[in-house]
Amino acid sequence: MKITKISTWRVPPRWMFLKIETDEGIVGWGEPVLEGKARTVEAAVHELSEYLIGQDPARINDLWQVMYRAGFYRGGGILMSAIAGIDQALWDIKGKALGVPVYQLLGGLVRDKVKTYSWVGGDRPADIIRDIKERVAVGFDTFKMNGCEELAVIDSSRAIDSAVHKVAEIREAFGNTIEFGLDFHGRVTAPMAKVLIKELEPYRPLFIEEPVLAEQAEYYPRLAAQTHIPIAAGERMFSRFEFKNVLAAGGLAILQPDLSHAGGITECMKIAAMAESYDVALAPHCPLGPIALASCLHVDFVSWNAFIQEQSMGIHYNKGGEVLDYVLNKEDFALESGHIKPFTKPGLGVELDEALIIERSKNAPDWRNPLWRHADGSVAEW
């Protein structure tokens, strides 16, 4: 079998789908994207395609190594997202060629269903209680929300109290009938993270995500030493070579690699295994579309230390497109009390409406995250 063509479509709300065609008629789909940089990743995909056209798609490991090593420069969000989407499509082809779901090729099921969580609250968490009640009504019991709005390098006790008050309201309303992760979203500096985490301790969030930016990963063990709350990170780390450093330094209880940013299934399987060797849980990051989610789920189905999966149904970013809009086999993504069961179809298990993808790509927005500024006019982390 030979790769004959690689096509990409940027589609609402902010995703990109990739299709690899072969001379035997089997096609594979992937979702290479770095939110807000879709065009840049698209250019990277087509540069990498020069290594792929005419090659045997079965040789996933060799093609991955060529894409990673052959161009001298490697790593980072753009290149690793491009590799990720191509890798997803190669696994899709292999599963289809062999007639089995990808998780069978990865050693088979380690669990019968995967638990997912639902985002609530939006960029500036409001109406959290209402949002949670709505999701509880459809079976979710685990949620994630932004832990705070923008914080100054050193901010006020009022800002801390505002963030903590929201969490106190959640516990007041729901007790421990629900769980929730707090995403600091890189908005919090190391000094403020210490204070905020201390004040949040009594409310026992399930985890605190990106308590500081990945650039300050040296604080993860220091923050972990001051709290009992599990610390999570990973969406802004892009290869096992980055994850090895944070695992060796300690502090992270949960790794959150993104299957569309961290080199795809091939790389994230290695990251999952590294995490397990440090007794660190896996919770793949996925605020994206259906192919990204399916890729996450295949890794979750075979990784013992995977404990929960992010999925973006109803997420505040999905303006103009929802996870299942482009999916024909919507029933395979059915959520039963927040859980998803193993796909049965070969490959990644996602049947896409190609005509709709092409149609919606014609007016694809160039999604950008907002540029936030502090009251003094300085740039704020979004």
Ligand SMILES: O=C(O)C(=O)C[C@@H](O)[C@H](O)CO
């Ligand atoms: O889902 C998460 O945990 C996020 O932090 C969302 C963030 O990754 C945005 O997708 C960036 O545009």
Ligand SMILES: [Mg+2]
């Ligand atoms: Mg996050």
